Amino acid sequence: MTIAFQGIGVAASQSVAIGPAFVTGHGIHTATQTLIDADQVGDELDRLNTAVAQARRALKAVRSQIPPSTPRNIAEFIDTHLLMLDDVALIDEVRKIIRDQLFSADWALQLQRDTLVSVFDAMDDPYLRNRRDDVEHVVDQIMSFLHGAPTQLEATGRDLEGCVVVARDLMPADAITLRNRGAAAFVTEFGGPVSHTAILARSLSVPAVVGVHNITRYIRSGEPLVVDGDTGTVLANADAQSLAYYRQRLGAIEARRRHLRTLVDRPAITRDGVTINLLANLDLPEDAQAARFNGAVGVGLYRTEFLYMNRNDLPDEAEHLATYLTIVHALDGLPLTIRTLDLGVDKRSEALGDPGASCCNPALGLRGIRLCLKEPMLFRPQLRAILRAGALGPVRAMLPMVTNLQEVASVLAIIAELKEELTHEGLAFDPALQVGAMVEVPAAALAARALAKRVDFLSIGTNDLIQYTLAIDRLDDSVNYLFDPIHPAILRLVRMTIEAGRALATPVAMCGEMAGDPRFTRLLLGLGLRRFSMQPGALLGIKEIILDADTRELERRATALFAGLDEAEPAQLLDALNAA
Template sequence: MTFTLHGLPVSQGIAIGHVHLVSHALLEVNHYHVAPKHLQDELARLEDAVATVQGELVGLKAAASSGQSHTEVGAFVDLQLMMLADPMLIDSARSQIESRRCNAEWALVQQMEVLVEQFRQIEDPYLRERQADVVQVVERLVKVLLGHPGHLPPKRRDGFGTIVVAHDLSPADTIGFRDHNIAGFVTDVGGPTSHTAIVARSLSIPAVVGLHHIRDLVEDNELIIVDGTRGVAIVAPDDTIVEEYRLRRSELELERSKLNRLKDTKATTLDGEDVNLLTNIEGPKDVAQSKAVSADGVGLYRTEFLFLGRDTLPDEDEQYEAYRAVLKAMPTKPVTIRTFDVGADKALNGAHSRSEPNPALGLRAVRYSLAEPKMFLTQLRALLRASAHGKLQIMIPMLAHAHEIDQSLALIEKAKAELRAEKVKFNEQVPVGGMIEVPAAALSLGMFIRRLSFLSIGTNDLIQYTLAIDRSDEAVVHLYDPLHPAVLKLIGGTIQAGARFGLPVSVCGEMAGDPAYTQLFLGMGLRNFSMHPAHILEVKQQILRADVGELAPRVQRILRMDEQARVREAVERLGN
């Protein structure tokens, strides 16, 4: 019988294939006693499982950095390697095996439940969400101990792919599927920024998450359609439905092939307004994707991924080599490199790790940098040295106070003075800009405009802080609304203030890469968009169809609206 389930669309496209149920190994764990003479063997089983999973994760991290998947995934894998090395998990499981004389699987699950309960008591949603990583690490260990890691079926002969259906998927699981004939992902839990969503988008695989009980409602090998654009999963479709979705999928593929023709077309509106389309990257390996879509430069290089998931921080030379590689690869185009934005969900390891009651509102981004001036100065020296090899722009994240700008600029001057004394070449006129990510910044732009060379709006955090919504929390994700009137007023006001004072403004959050908002931004006056390379051509298509002279007055009317429903309707009509 055909039935339809609705979830959250997190990776666009249509997939038709057969269900492959990923085992929820934690449900299969039995409890049994181990004889004293076999305890050492049981401990050895645990050690072997830990070594096996460590090897798998290290291999998957290497796969993630091969250029085909989003490098942010590497940070997720590093986090799970940290969990695997945490004595609160493995050492405590060893103790349980010895004291309770129980099997390794049971000991791991018991300790997992202790840790998960501790995470649940944490008020901060970023840290609370990490309970999922504990569960995923233990599930990997249990699968090894039970002897069924869950290999995927071979490529099918009927032309259909494989749809992976799971309660949840870790980034390691998802990367491991890359070289198989995977057509789509479907999970019971998750949101737009969950591991599954991020990896699926990076691999251009359709995905729907948050379907709650789909794993219990489908069977292995059952035919299923995944519509990652509409957030729909159709189970056991009949021939008519399959044919309809095959046609729709062909239309989408044709659209994609047409988009490739726009690669070398200048992004110019119908009335002659030129627009710059820049990319967001996490490292040198992402430059190839930027070049493939003829991006106008890099609008956001997230340097924190050099710092995460390691016990020793990168020194000046390592950072210099990473920054130089990107600048040399794009010698004639601007490359905006953001100083490290650590804290909240991007915590450092070892001596630099810290516990906070509410990290999202704590010592993160520029606050962390200024609290660690030696570390910050090392990065600034590396950036300035790299500036000799291209068109570098330095960007400071999460500014809210004038003294944060002044202290950052003073440290940049100190770095310059040191390099001059050492007779090291660098660009004396490197532009320095700031990110508008908190309402306080958007409402007090004067202090930024007087001190900085450019601004970039980080819509992800701006929306989160304006609406007091954690976009990774499934319970409130439906309230995360980019078109809330307050959010649009802050974005529009920032763009217009930059235009009045001749200060370039870009948008580098997820909104910039969503073609549904392109004409809205153009009407606001935005001329610099920065996004994941995969979204450039879709946004360019919208720009080529737009008439700014016609859009501007309509958008100004939208900015005066204070009802979300009316705003949404008006934005949808902009493209018509």
């Protein structure tokens, strides 16, 4: 007897898939506290070293199976895990625990895993907080070999063509292997929109729903499943009417993909002749190719903190410069906006130690431009590299977490000093480097007019702006229902910033998730936004809306929306604006 089942999770990768379930019960391996005798230390160290070597071979085998045409960031997941197998903070500390505390290898490994995971859990940035997955996945790889028990995914050799994989969680290596075997979609019990499974699914163009609690308990292998990666819905044993609906959607999705590809080379110009700049957000230099592939006219945000993570030293000026020039060359004349490092208590570099250990709330502590100004020897090599990269292509610098004018003045003073240094050294640089500020705290939005007088451009970071304004963490299950991009306070701060830029002829962009969400495109156009920066995969969908938009009409509708903001539900006003 089959029973219909509907699960709701987090939409992680858009599109729809229909296929039989393949359920894996694999979860995180655990260990039992076990003491060893002093004369057993050598044996335990040998067990650990052997397991690490086996994990390394397994990961290299998966990496060798990645097709050359696959997006580069997929291989980066495996490369990150390979590097972690040699990480002093992980493996050497486990060896130390074995020697000093006389614990078994698996218990020592679990203790160090818990220590590192707690560090990531304390981070404020959603993307970096989810890097705890790296630790857990690498440890789980090692633990599986320590226990001599391969995962169910490793144990099975069956063909998964067209199957929907249902799991507690998926390691990057598993996800890649499953996709290579033909898996049509992923469904996991854990994870959020920036979890590894979600990111990989989007990169692999695999429909996925994550965070469907306890689904491995309710689904049996072989049951027919429908996975709706747009709504976060999973259906088991769907009726004929539902299946017909989703098959029709599949056809429509494929047709839409083909249509969007026809828009790549079309300029983003509205029906009333207004040109809109569609820019890309980059996490890694390799993402520049995806930006160009999707028709971006430049990069509105390149996050540089990833140069500092998972290492025990700091990148020097040469490394910064080489990285930036890689992107400059890949963009081939398109502008590049480099966000200066946004490190702090919530995004740590081992080489920096703990900048602010006494801070109770990392989100409100020593981070972003605050840390840079406190540690100028950390900041100056990056600014020198940005200046030098500007001699070889259109490069701009963008300052994160700006809250007052003095921070901007201090940065401009440092840049002036560095220009003199570079001139004295005979090194080429951009003497007219543009410097902008991110608007991601309410203070910056409220002072947008004053900021716009002193910088070359502004960029609204809606992710943090929303969290700081509404005092909520969007990844906290107990309060994330309050995360609301169209809360009246948010809309007023966004409008205030755009109007300040317009009044002073200072360009204003938006680089937060709101910029890449089609629900808000017409509203943002109506508010006067003309520069949108987003993940490369969202560009064509936003361009489609822009091509059909009339900014004069949308400005009229946006004015009407604000007139009713205190009397009506903002969501209803937004629906009316989009439907009119």
